[in-house]
Amino acid sequence: MKSEEDDVSIDDLKHMKRVAWYGVRNYQARNYMRDDMQIGDMVLFYHSNGKPSGPAGVARVVSIPYSDNTQFDSSSPYFDPKSKTLGARWVMVDVEFIEKFPKVILRESLKESPALSGLYLWSRPRLSIMPLTKTEFETILSIGRK
DNA sequence: GCCAACGTTGGC
DNA sequence: GCCAACGTTGGC
Numbered sequence A: 001m002k003s004e005e006d007d008v009s010i011d012d013l014k015h016m017k018r019v020a021w022y023g024v025r026n027y028q029a030r031n032y033m034r035d036d037m038q039i040g041d042m043v044l045f046y047h048s049n050g051k052p053s054g055p056a057g058v059a060r061v062v063s064i065p066y067s068d069n070t071q072f073d074s075s076s077p078y079f080d081p082k083s084k085t086l087g088a089r090w091v092m093v094d095v096e097f098i099e100k101f102p103k104v105i106l107r108e109s110l111k112e113s114p115a116l117s118g119l120y121l122w123s124r125p126r127l128s129i130m131p132l133t134k135t136e137f138e139t140i141l142s143i144g145r146k
Numbered sequence B, C: 001g002c003c004a005a006c007g008t009t010g011g012c
Helices: A010-016 A027-036 A107-112 A134-144
Strands: A002-004 A018-020 A042-048 A054-061 A094-100
Touching (some): A010 A018, A010 A042, A010 A054
Parallel strands (some): A002 A042
Antiparallel strands (some): A042 A054, A054 A094
16 A cells, blocks of 8 residues: 655654554545455555655554545545445555565565466556465565665 | 656536 | 547656
């Protein structure tokens, strides 16, 4: 799951313990949250627009999907005038902090690993939420914990 | 701050 | 349903 470092960073998550993943306004990213996430699923927390950008730590899904009410708030940057209260268009899940890597993993480090050549990160660069295989997740985790 | 990639919108 | 115009993402 990608978050802009300036918006919610891994340190912010660590401090708050648990955050609602508001603001997803892309259908495919939403579908992954809505249809594929289960409570207890592990998450790589990725800093986008970071210095540098890359996986910064680990979180865990701790809620089922529910309505992201920033879509109904006309003062929010995530307001969506086309969304209706019944059958809300945009949903979110809550995630909790698990760990922070000693250093953000560099994208070039990810590229060096043959096991990570199939990451959606390469083929779908603008997708903010993407699935990982168990192997991919564990490979990245082992790089991050070095 | 630039800009390539790409998702969305809306006229037809 | 096509596709041009437009807006956004996100690495650099």
